Amino acid sequence: MSKDTSAEDPWHSGGKLHPVLGTRDPQLADAQRVWGEDFEPVDLSELEGADPHLEDVGEQMRRLRDALTGIADSGADLAEAAELLRRAADIVEPQSPDQATRLASQWRKGGPGARRTNPVGGTENVIAPPLRAFGHPDGSVSARITLGLPYQGPPGCVHGGMSALMLDHLFGFANHWVGLRGMTAHYEIDYRKPTPLLEPLDMKAWVESHEGRKIWVRATIESGGELRVEARALFISANVPLPGRDATAPGEER
Ligand SMILES: CCCCCCCCCC(=O)SCCNC(=O)CCNC(=O)[C@H](O)C(C)(C)COP(=O)(O)OP(=O)(O)OC[C@H]1O[C@@H](n2cnc3c(N)ncnc32)[C@H](O)[C@@H]1OP(=O)(O)O
Structure with missing residues (x-):
């Protein structure tokens, strides 16, 4: 069924569709x-998430994305946040294989493809809403x-x-x-x-x-x-x- x-x-x-x-x-x-x-x-x-920490990082990045947009006139002090984010990038970047390697890995046989990383529905993609x-x-x-x-x-x-x-x-x-x-x-x-x-x-x-x-x-x-x-x-x-x-x-x- x-x-x-x-x-x-x-x-x-x-189960009723909204009338269009x-x-x-x-x-x-x-x-x-x-x-x-x-x-x-x-x-x-949905596919299962590959790694709960990766899902969590994506979620926290989206929180930041939404909180930062339009914040310029609010008087917010972002110095500590900038330092924490720099540290986070310094931790992740050295562990991340180059993009061609990651791309090939996504499309290995039985791999996730772009399901978790596409720019619309990808829960691991910070620019995705995600839908x-x-x-x-x-x-x-x-x-x-x-x-x-x-x-x-x-x-x-x-x-x-x-x-x-x-x-x-x-x-x-x-x-x-x-x-x-x-x-x-x-x-x-x-x-x-x-x-x-x-x-x-x-x-x-x-x-x-x-x-x-x-x-x-x-x-x-x-x-x-x-x-x-x-x-x-x-x-x-x-x-x-x-x-x-x-x-x-x-x-x-x-
Ligand atoms: C669960 C998964 C969720 C994921 C969702 C992801 C959705 C993402 C959707 C996308 O973003 S796709 C990315 C954007 N699209 C592209 O990059 C496609 C680029 N274009 C191509 O690669 C080729 O033009 C295409 C493969 C679409 C067609 O080329 P082909 O050489 O295979 O076919 P051909 O040109 O011979 O056309 C086949 C038929 O389609 C017709 N056709 C092709 N393009 C057309 C067009 N633009 N308008 C009208 N008809 C068109 C063409 O006239 C012909 O009709 P007939 O068989 O009746 O002669």
Whole structure:
């Protein structure tokens, strides 16, 4: 059976998807018409963290990131913090292999790939919000996030590039959730209303159709029940050479 992740997120209580204004709300029956009667979304559960200390460092770095942005006029004394951070960097840097080595290590057979380090959902990446996606039995995926000052574009609003980044990533999950995989080839986005900082954003993405290597996807961002951003993209199934390996073996792309 398909996995119902609704209990893990209060927004999804009852397993009902939040209605999306102005767009079609795809249902399991629709998905089955596209994917066949046997349609069953794949498991999108999170990977276990590699190291609790690494997870903790990521969490503390994000706390700092959020606390530091816009602090300049507050009169805060940052001398001790700067010294502690210098010491932390002095401890970690000598232990960290060069980036090419780490890249190859991520993509070793059975490795995590970029799941824990990507710039959108990676809990080990300080620039990631991090966004967590949930899959639904109707074939869509969703995420809820409240973004703070580090992601500001227009005054009090989310940077449009950040919205585009998050939705592109969610497209990837929408593909994955229904057993497809591709790269963004063409991407269109409409910013319908400003997207606020400091308020929950409800994101949703789904595969609308696919034919051969082409996968058409759609996504939305809502806040306060209002549509803020709508996006459409064409993904093309493609294999990418894996860092540190001679060639991409079939079935080993990620
Ligand atoms: C759980 C995992 C979560 C992770 C989420 C991560 C999501 C991240 C998503 C991304 O960020 S992907 C990174 C950004 N994208 C890229 O870097 C892709 C760069 N582009 C390419 O590598 C190639 O253009 C591509 C592989 C997409 C296609 O090249 P190909 O040489 O394999 O295909 P080709 O150019 O022959 O096109 C195949 C078909 O697609 C069509 N096509 C390709 N690009 C198109 C385009 N831009 N617009 C419209 N149609 C396009 C093309 O016309 C053709 O149609 P027909 O078969 O009908 O002739």
